[in-house]
Amino acid sequence: MAAVYPAATPVPDRSHEPLACRYTRIREASLAICSPLEVEDYVVQSMPDASPAKWHLAHTSWFFEQFLLRPLLNGYQPFQAGFEVLFNSYYQAVGPMHLRPERGLLTRPTVKEVFAYRQYVDEHMLKLLDARGEDDEHFEPLLELGMNHEQQHQELMFTDIKHLLSKNPLLPAYTRKPQPATEVRTSGPLQFLTFEGGVREIGATGKHFCFDNETPRHRTLVEPYALGDRLVTNGEYLEFMRDGGYRRAEFWLSDGWSTVNQEGWVRPFYWTPALDAEFTLRGLQPLDMAAPVCHLSYYEADAFARWANARLPTEAEWELAAESLPVKGNLLKSDMLKPLPAGDQPGLKQMFGDVWEWTASPYVAYPGYRAVKGALGEYNGKFMCSQLVLRGGSCVTPADHVRASYRNFFYPQSRWQFMGVRLARDL
Structure with missing residues (x-):
């Protein structure tokens, strides 16, 4: 589509x-x-x-x-x-x-x-x-x-x-302003791009502003890996659902399976029961099968990855793949206010913008991290427990706010943010 x-x-x-x-x-x-x-x-x-x-x-x-x-x-x-x-x-x-x-x-x-x-x-x-x-x-x-x-x-x-x-039954739109008219694209077949392993450095370089949780820059061991060249789409996630994804415990972490059953999850957040439309900031719109699936919890992202015979990337893998790329994409400046298809250009796509990408990495301190003294030390450090890292920004992230070393973090059951999936595999 x-x-x-x-x-x-x-x-x-x-x-x-x-x-x-x-x-x-x-x-x-x-x-x-x-x-x-x-x-x-x-x-x-x-x-x-x-x-x-x-x-x-x-x-x-x-x-x-x-x-x-x-x-x-x-x-x-x-x-x-x-x-x-x-x-x-x-x-x-x-x-x-x-x-x-x-x-x-x-x-x-x-x-x-x-x-x-x-x-x-x-x-x-x-x-x-x-x-x-x-x-x-x-x-x-x-x-x-x-x-x-x-x-x-x-x-x-x-x-x-x-x-x-x-939450309003009328499903009112945040804005009635027309979506900017631009090029028409779809998403090509998912491909995996390979990356070398080794002892590498990640974290902020200190040349520009960063949050304290992006420091210190440090060495980490990464095994050779592959990343999906684009984000997982609505259409691909629908295949997971039609294969019984929300009913098959073998794909789910224990806490995820408990959450699915307690909350009654059967589809992504904001999708209609008919699975043909989703609520957006411009109101209810037809579900675009080529656009990135969005508003998934970590549990859903992880379950889909297992179903797809893949896994979620670590934050080190994501950062090393992204660090040489320019920060550009479907960010807030585009005024689209929703994730959009990747197109079929070669190489890694959608690394910045569209949706925040769940990683398999727990939100913990980097080696040698020390929170700053005083009240501002509470900004990031005290949340380093029970949350997972996301990378890359979303369609509502200010363009000059995100970077390859940026570490977002949420609890695994969270769904209301613009959160999606990029697959990874071992080599």
Whole structure:
């Protein structure tokens, strides 16, 4: 089945972009994501793992207020007492926080007040930027962390809004804006490309911004392996289903089989019972058999791989295959807002964008990892237990936010994010 497909979107070169311009651009991008929403859409929380759009807008402002404005801007007065509790996510060192499952009960502050909070923080952040300058070696890393933190929440805003709208029987679209008109492509037959093994290095090089969980760069042993040249498609996953995939315990990890039965899973998240359509950010659309299967848990991805006589790649295998590739693809900049077919060009395809790719690797610390001191040490390190690593970004990932060393992580039962499958095999 053919589908429109964007030209691979390269990451714009922003190496010379002034920090104030970058800060403003990223903050405005969050507001642009909310522009199709009605005021009622900002407040509701559809499940404990998701947050209301209003909360995302406030929390990202809280981050700048808490970690930059309070300690660094002389004479700064917080916007409103109590926000330090309402919009603290999980930083125990900062202080108490409102219960995560109850964020949707916060009808106050109002959406209008949250917008005023953002404006207040932005005005003071620009004052701080002007005072600290471009070459402050202590300030710039904090600012980069805050901006990348906001970009993470921009992706979460898309996935949380999608989940929220899917709970409405009317299945309303997030946007009615037409999908960009582009080249028509399908997905060619799946092929496996081989890669050499050996003692190799993975992890961030330190030349550009990265999160602490991408460090330190270190050596790891990789055996020769093969990777699928593209992502697994809806059509291929449907074959797994028609072969009894959700009813055959031999393909499933024990915890996965228990989850399938407890939750009653019989198809991917957002697929209709008729298996001919799926809910998207543009509303209900026909299921494109050539597009990547999406919104799968780790358990489903692993079960499909076993059925296909393959396995999921390790994160080292994925990174080594991707590190020499340019970061381009169906990312947020394409404005497609859904995964799309790979096309039939040679080589590895869809390594960046479309869907986050589950790996077989547990989310644990790299050898020699040390969390930074203070509250910011809670950003990544304390979650290094019981989660799995995903790589590559998705169709709602900001293009200048992802890289080959980027480590995303979720619990194996999670499905509401744009998550899919790339197969691997031993040689």
